[in-house]
Every structure is written in C-alpha cells, then in structure tokens.
Amino acid sequence: MYPPIEPYETGKLKVSELHTLYYELSGSKDGNPVCLNAGGPGGGADEQDRSFFNPTKYKIVLFDQRGAGKSTPTACLEENTTWDLVKDLERVREHLGVDKWHVFGGSWGSTLSLAYAQAHPDRVKTLVLRGIFTLRKSELKFFYQEGASHLFPEAWDDFTAPIPEAERHDMMLAYHAQLTSVDDETRIRAAKAWSKWEMVTSKLYVDPKQIAHAEEDVWANAFARIENHYFVNDGFMRDGQLLDQQEIDKIRHIPCTVVQGRYDVVCPATTAWALKKVWPEIEFHIVPDAGHSSREPGIAALLVKATDKYADI
Numbered sequence: 001m002y003p004p005i006e007p008y009e010t011g012k013l014k015v016s017e018l019h020t021l022y023y024e025l026s027g028s029k030d031g032n033p034v035c036l037n038a039g040g041p042g043g044g045a046d047e048q049d050r051s052f053f054n055p056t057k058y059k060i061v062l063f064d065q066r067g068a069g070k071s072t073p074t075a076c077l078e079e080n081t082t083w084d085l086v087k088d089l090e091r092v093r094e095h096l097g098v099d100k101w102h103v104f105g106g107s108w109g110s111t112l113s114l115a116y117a118q119a120h121p122d123r124v125k126t127l128v129l130r131g132i133f134t135l136r137k138s139e140l141k142f143f144y145q146e147g148a149s150h151l152f153p154e155a156w157d158d159f160t161a162p163i164p165e166a167e168r169h170d171m172m173l174a175y176h177a178q179l180t181s182v183d184d185e186t187r188i189r190a191a192k193a194w195s196k197w198e199m200v201t202s203k204l205y206v207d208p209k210q211i212a213h214a215e216e217d218v219w220a221n222a223f224a225r226i227e228n229h230y231f232v233n234d235g236f237m238r239d240g241q242l243l244d245q246q247e248i249d250k251i252r253h254i255p256c257t258v259v260q261g262r263y264d265v266v267c268p269a270t271t272a273w274a275l276k277k278v279w280p281e282i283e284f285h286i287v288p289d290a291g292h293s294s295r296e297p298g299i300a301a302l303l304v305k306a307t308d309k310y311a312d313i
C-alpha cells in the first residue's frame with residue numbers, strides 16, 4: 001500500500017433536510033477521480049483506505065455515508081436506505097464537478113458500488129471490489145443466524161449473550177429491538193456485541209486492534225444500528241437484485257476487478273463466485289490465505305495492483 005497521506009480538502013455537503021455528509025479529498029487535485037465506498041453500512045470512511053491509491057495519479061474521494069463517521073445526524077436511521085446513498089453519490093460527484101470516476105469498495109462498499117454502477121453506468125470508469133456482499137437473505141443468514149457461528153463458536157456465544165433465548169431464532173430482529181431501544185445501556189451493550197462479532201471474524205488471524213474498535217461507543221452505535229437497519233430491511237432490494245442478469249448486463253462493459261478472501265466468513269466466496277458466473281468478463285482473484293478484511297496482505301496487494309492498472313483510464 002502507498003504511504004499514509006492527509007486530505008488537501010475536507011467539506012460538508014447537505015444532501016437532504018436531515019442529512020449532511022462529511023467528505024475529504026486527497027492525492028492529486030488534478031488526478032483521476034476515484035470514489036471509495038466504505039463498509040458496514042455505517043462503518044464510516046477509513047483514512048488508511050487512501051493508501052490503496054497512487055496519490056500522484058488519483059484524486060481520492062472519501063466520504064462518510066448517512067449517519068456514519070462525521071456525517072450527521074450520527075447513527076440516524078431516517079431517510080437512510082441503499083437508494084438514498086446511491087443518490088448521495090451523484091450529489092457528491094456533481095458537487096465536486098466530476099464527470100466520471102473510478103469506484104472502489106469492499107463488503108458493503110462492494111454492495112453500494114454495484115448498486116451505484118447499475119443505476120449510473122455512464123458515470124463509472126472502473127470497479128475494484130473486495131469481499132463481495134449483495135445482502136441476499138442467504139448471506140445474512142450465514143453470518144447472523146447460522147454458518148459463521150460454527151467456525152467461531154466462542155465469539156458466537158458472546159454475540160448471542162445479550163439476546164434472550166426465546167428471541168434467538170431471529171437474531172437480526174432481536175438485535176433490532178435492542179439497537180433501537182430508548183435505554184442507552186441496552187443500546188450500547190447491543191451495539192458493542194454486534195460490532196465485536198464482525199471485528200472478531202473479519203481476519204484470518206484475529207486482530208486485537210480491530211476488536212478494540214468495537215469498544216468505542218460512538219463508532220459501535222452508528223455501525224451496529226445502521227448495519228442492522230439495512231439488514232432487517234434486506235438492503236431495500238429484491239433478494240439477489242444486484243446479481244440479476246439484466247442488472248449485470250447494464251455494467252458488463254465496465255472494467256472490473258474482484259478480490260475475495262478464501263476464508264472470508266463475513267462475506268463468503270460463494271457470492272463473489274455468483275458474480276463471476278453472471279459477469280464472466282471480470283478479473284477475479286481468490287486470495288488463498290485471507291479472510292474478509294481489506295488489510296489482509298494478499299488482498300491489499302491485489303487491490304493496489306488493480307488501482308495501479310486502472311490509474312490511467
């Protein structure tokens with residue numbers, strides 16, 4: 001990855017009566033624009049993600065999605081859907097005077113990138129996607145009801161701990177009740193447990209620094225509330241919508257590189273493979289010694305290789 005850099009510009013963009021987004025620009029002011037879609041949803045932009053791009057070549061656009069990071073109101077679930085975020089991407093693009101841009105995203109960021117590209121294919125130069133996530137019911141069931149639970153049984157016990165036995169047959173719904181509770185203690189305890197489940201399972205070798213992130217009240221509250229809100233609403237999409245052949249055919253002309261960890265238990269390889277089967281033209285990599293995180297060495301290396309390859313398009 002490229003060395004850490006600081007933004008040369010930051011700003012706030014009012015995108016509705018309720019929501020204002022935080023954004024930042026880094027790299028080259030006259031560079032090739034790239035939009036980075038953060039994970040979660042609700043995780044907020046990560047400054048380390050700037051390092052996936054050659055700063056002399058790219059104008060790197062990071063922003064916090066509705067309710068995430070420095071965007072306000074924090075953790076707000078009103079007017080917060082996939083399609084609001086797709087519209088926000090266009091608002092940010094127009095605000096920055098960008099005609100077309102590269103689009104980069106992992107996990108939920110891959111979801112939003114696919115949804116945006118299918119809605120606005122004429123605005124997307126290339127796609128670099130990691131840990132493919134399309135919010136199908138089967139994907140959500142694997143991670144939040146039964147699947148990953150068999151690989152991380154001890155962490156699964158911690159995840160189920162806040163939920164009464166009688167409610168554990170529908171974990172996402174049970175967490176929704178606690179994450180939207182008016183009782184602060186209930187809400188924060190649930191938010192930390194929800195966030196920790198994802199942090200513990202995101203890398204092949206558990207990363208204590210990532211787990212510590214889940215202990216940050218403000219971050220965990222936004223991450224957990226917004227993720228759960230999208231998931232109990234199936235991402236505000238038909239099941240499998242992003243993989244429908246007629247949706248894929250809208251973007252098949254766009255150069256696309258997919259990087260997937262073989263041992264990704266958050267967004268298992270089955271979805272990346274399903275994308276490859278409906279979009280055979282994509283450059284497709286499965287990293288044999290990686291989990292979900294973009295920081296896995298093998299994943300990071302291939303993501304940078306892809307952005308270097310697309311830098312002059």
Ligand SMILES: CNCC(=O)c1nnc(C(C)(C)C)o1
Pocket residue numbers: 038039040041042043044106107108109133198202227266
């Ligand atoms: C189910 N959520 C997958 C996702 O988008 C995601 N996984 N990790 C993250 C963070 C990097 C934001 C923690 O986001």
